[in-house]
Amino acid sequence: MKRKEFLFKSTLAAFAISTFGKVVKQEQDVFMGDCETTNDILGPFYRSDAPVRDDLVTKGLVGTIITLKGKVFGNDCSTPLENALVEIWHCNTEGDYDNDSSKFHQRAKWYTNELGEYQFRTILPGKYLNGSRYRPAHIHFRVTANGSKELISQIYFQGDPHIEKDHWASQKKAEKRILPIVLEDTKGNLVVNFDISLAQKEN
Ligand SMILES: [Fe+2]
Numbered sequence: 001m002k003r004k005e006f007l008f009k010s011t012l013a014a015f016a017i018s019t020f021g022k023v024v025k026q027e028q029d030v031f032m033g034d035c036e037t038t039n040d041i042l043g044p045f046y047r048s049d050a051p052v053r054d055d056l057v058t059k060g061l062v063g064t065i066i067t068l069k070g071k072v073f074g075n076d077c078s079t080p081l082e083n084a085l086v087e088i089w090h091c092n093t094e095g096d097y098d099n100d101s102s103k104f105h106q107r108a109k110w111y112t113n114e115l116g117e118y119q120f121r122t123i124l125p126g127k128y129l130n131g132s133r134y135r136p137a138h139i140h141f142r143v144t145a146n147g148s149k150e151l152i153s154q155i156y157f158q159g160d161p162h163i164e165k166d167h168w169a170s171q172k173k174a175e176k177r178i179l180p181i182v183l184e185d186t187k188g189n190l191v192v193n194f195d196i197s198l199a200q201k202e203n
Contacts, residue, residue, distance in 0.1 A: 080116025
């Protein structure tokens, strides 16, 4: 093989163009760095000591019940991460967060199983004012796992008219986090799927 040809083929083997036109390194046929879940602001209402539970629907809670579920992957976006910690928090239908009660309403943490799966039963959040504008309905996430970079993010819901003018939800990087509410089964249950890929921890 001529040197020029060899160099060209070596370059092709080492790099590939992702669907977004970004050059990403390829290691043993695994694509890195073009599918990691994007971050969002933490916001002022995070509480670190929420209980471990997968059901946030308490007696008398007002709202539309949803199942929020997905898988957590490593930075190749295909290897499931077991025992990743998924924390969620969101407001109630009135737009209020539970910032001080021992009940930790609409706050929970859960660990992924051996398939990287997590699942919560909760309600669709309401909305609250940020200055003169309502933020779109959203659920906050914090996801941590051994060897992975901590992810702070938020999900939004398709069709929400407040997304367009929201400083964070309207950003290009939030596109994949604006999710449909789907009827997955035959019983009319509402499901939101959110798969998460974590970046590798920086040394
Ligand atoms: Fe929020």
